[in-house]
Amino acid sequence: MTDKNRVVIFDTTLRDGEQSPGATMSHAEKLEIAQMLDEMGVDIIEAGFPIASEGDFAAVSEIAKQAQNSVICGLARAQIPDIDRCWEAVKHARRPRIHTFIGTSPLHRAIPNLDMDQMAERIEQTVTHARNLCDNVQWSPMDATRTEHDYLCRVVEIAIKAGATTINIPDTVGYTAPRESAALIAMLLERVPGADEVIFATHCHNDLGMATANSLAAVEAGARQIECTINGLGERAGNTALEEVVMAMKVRHDIMPFTTGIDTTKIMAISRRVAQVSGFVVQPNKAIVGKNAFLHESGIHQDGVLKNVETFEIMRPADIGLNENNIAMGKHSGRAALRAKLADLGFEVGDNQLKDIFVRFKALADRKKEVYDEDIVALVQDASANTEDDHLQVKHLRVVCGSDGQSADLTMVVDGEERTVHATGDGPVDACFNAVKQIFPHNARLKLYQVHAVTEGTDAQATVSVRMEEDGRIVNGQAADTDTILASVKAYVGALNHLIVRRQRAGKDDKQISMYSH
Numbered sequence: 250m251t252d253k254n255r256v257v258i259f260d261t262t263l264r265d266g267e268q269s270p271g272a273t274m275s276h277a278e279k280l281e282i283a284q285m286l287d288e289m290g291v292d293i294i295e296a297g298f299p300i301a302s303e304g305d306f307a308a309v310s311e312i313a314k315q316a317q318n319s320v321i322c323g324l325a326r327a328q329i330p331d332i333d334r335c336w337e338a339v340k341h342a343r344r345p346r347i348h349t350f351i352g353t354s355p356l357h358r359a360i361p362n363l364d365m366d367q368m369a370e371r372i373e374q375t376v377t378h379a380r381n382l383c384d385n386v387q388w389s390p391m392d393a394t395r396t397e398h399d400y401l402c403r404v405v406e407i408a409i410k411a412g413a414t415t416i417n418i419p420d421t422v423g424y425t426a427p428r429e430s431a432a433l434i435a436m437l438l439e440r441v442p443g444a445d446e447v448i449f450a451t452h453c454h455n456d457l458g459m460a461t462a463n464s465l466a467a468v469e470a471g472a473r474q475i476e477c478t479i480n481g482l483g484e485r486a487g488n489t490a491l492e493e494v495v496m497a498m499k500v501r502h503d504i505m506p507f508t509t510g511i512d513t514t515k516i517m518a519i520s521r522r523v524a525q526v527s528g529f530v531v532q533p534n535k536a537i538v539g540k541n542a543f544l545h546e547s548g549i550h551q552d553g554v555l556k557n558v559e560t561f562e563i564m565r566p567a568d569i570g571l572n573e574n575n576i577a578m579g580k581h582s583g584r585a586a587l588r589a590k591l592a593d594l595g596f597e598v599g600d601n602q603l604k605d606i607f608v609r610f611k612a613l614a615d616r617k618k619e620v621y622d623e624d625i626v627a628l629v630q631d632a633s634a635n636t637e638d639d640h641l642q643v644k645h646l647r648v649v650c651g652s653d654g655q656s657a658d659l660t661m662v663v664d665g666e667e668r669t670v671h672a673t674g675d676g677p678v679d680a681c682f683n684a685v686k687q688i689f690p691h692n693a694r695l696k697l698y699q700v701h702a703v704t705e706g707t708d709a710q711a712t713v714s715v716r717m718e719e720d721g722r723i724v725n726g727q728a729a730d731t732d733t734i735l736a737s738v739k740a741y742v743g744a745l746n747h748l749i750v751r752r753q754r755a756g757k758d759d760k761q762i763s764m765y766s767h
């Protein structure tokens with residue numbers, strides 16, 4: 250890399266992001282997100298942890314084959330079988346990378362029960378092994394920010410000598426603070442022989458809400474790779490959010506004169522898609538991608554923005570791909586306007602998909618006075634979440650609720666066969682879910698049921714997220730409708746459809762599925 254101020258963006262949405270409990274993505278969803286990351290200019294995609302499961306291995310291999318520009322990286326413990334498995338998956342990429350790690354702090358050294366010398370030897374062996382397979386090797390001392398400085402310098406030097414080309418310094422538990430984060434990188438650059446021949450990376454978690462600040466401080470001290478995820482997805486309080494560090498360096502280029510290869514106009518589209526496939530809704534006041542990030546509601550702000558937008562906006566919505574070209578959508582709009590609106594919102598759809606979304610759009614426009622951008626996003630997401638190929642489909646629902654009790658009459662199509670049941674419950678949603686369970690008996694546990702109004706007004710669409718768990722497998726379902734109860738049933742059924750696919754993929758035979766469904 251020739252430009253000394255170019256910061257490499259390493260996205261780990263598909264690895265560390267997917268480690269958030271419940272954020273598991275399907276194979277197809279991972280491929281789609283990887284393609285979006287590749288197209289938006291992410292330098293390195295950490296696509297998964299190949300030894301973790303057959304599914305992870307398959308996803309990393311496919312992403313490696315599909316990637317056009319990004320380096321494709323897989324994670325491996327400091328163990329030879331992990332590294333071999335990782336290489337088997339990433340070797341298909343035009344530009345593969347192996348990322349191997351081990352916890353170096355006193356707390357983490359105790360886990361594999363290695364003393365300082367034994368661990369140093371393990372690092373030397375495993376990094377050498379990785380480098381013999383691949384000429385692009387990243388090494389991480391996990392929990393670096395709680396590792397003794399002398400020992401950290403010693404092991405980083407060993408990793409560099411063994412052939413690591415990137416040294417990542419993780420703040421695994423989100424413990425550091427900006428000044429300390431900068432000082433740690435500066436210390437390593439100054440003390441470790443060979444430090445100037447590798448790239449130093451920063452990998453921060455957000456437990457104290459400082460991941461973005463800590464990452465940027467590390468860059469100011471000389472790190473040139475930031476590890477991050479879309480929407481800050483990740484374990485516990487998450488990882489550094491890609492959109493935050495990238496936009497911070499763009500907007501405050503005057504004091505942080507660093508560049509990235511990211512096409513920032515693609516941020517909104519990928520943020521929405523990651524929120525949908527992970528089931529992690531973005532909080533409205535989230536920096537950059539929150540629904541309110543560019544909204545001005547109070548009079549003084551509105552007055553200021555009308556007179557000069559810069560009074561209350563430090564970046565343009567268009568910079569992150571937010572539509573400023575307001576084509577008003579309603580029941581008189583046609584396919585051309587819908588296609589243009591979808592493109593504005595970052596959705597490229599084929600003719601068949603457009604046809605399907607258009608039918609749903611017209612049905613919505615008939616029911617709703619105004620159709621907002623958020624409604625259209627919900628519509629697209631609903632269309633891609635619930636399709637005609639699904640094993641279970643909701644055909645008809647009638648709900649009775651009120652002070653005299655609640656019941657549901659539900660008709661569903663199960664693998665082509667129509668079934669109708671009547672069920673009661675503790676509330677209308679409970680009655681509906683009981684009806685679904687009568688039609689498709691299962692033992693999956695409901696882990697999350699969340700309703701979110703897409704826009705204001707009593708005719709607003711509701712997006713409903715459902716998360717379920719069966720034998721450690723976690724699946725999500727999402728749906729949108731102006732009828733909250735119908736959206737709930739569709740989301741619940743969507744999660745069950747994912748579960749069926751997961752069971753089939755895990756080798757659980759179709760017999761069991763049909764046994765449950767009779």
Ligand SMILES: CC(=O)SCCNC(=O)CCNC(=O)[C@H](O)C(C)(C)COP(=O)(O)OP(=O)(O)OC[C@H]1O[C@@H](n2cnc3c(N)ncnc32)[C@H](O)[C@@H]1OP(=O)(O)O
Pocket residue numbers: 265268298300301302325326327328350351352360361362391421
């Ligand atoms: C900070 C991070 O994000 S690190 C990445 C965390 N991500 C994940 O763990 C997700 C994927 N993980 C998995 O699927 C599983 O944990 C596997 C497949 C990797 C391992 O599964 P298992 O063999 O059943 O081991 P288990 O998870 O119970 O315990 C982890 C083992 O790895 C060892 N280990 C953990 N990290 C490392 C490391 N970096 N290098 C070498 N060994 C390690 C532990 O010592 C323990 O081995 P031990 O029981 O012999 O002491």
Ligand SMILES: CC(C)C(=O)C(=O)O
Pocket residue numbers: 265350389391392417419420421422452454
């Ligand atoms: C594997 C490492 C880089 C990690 O995810 C962490 O330390 O948080």
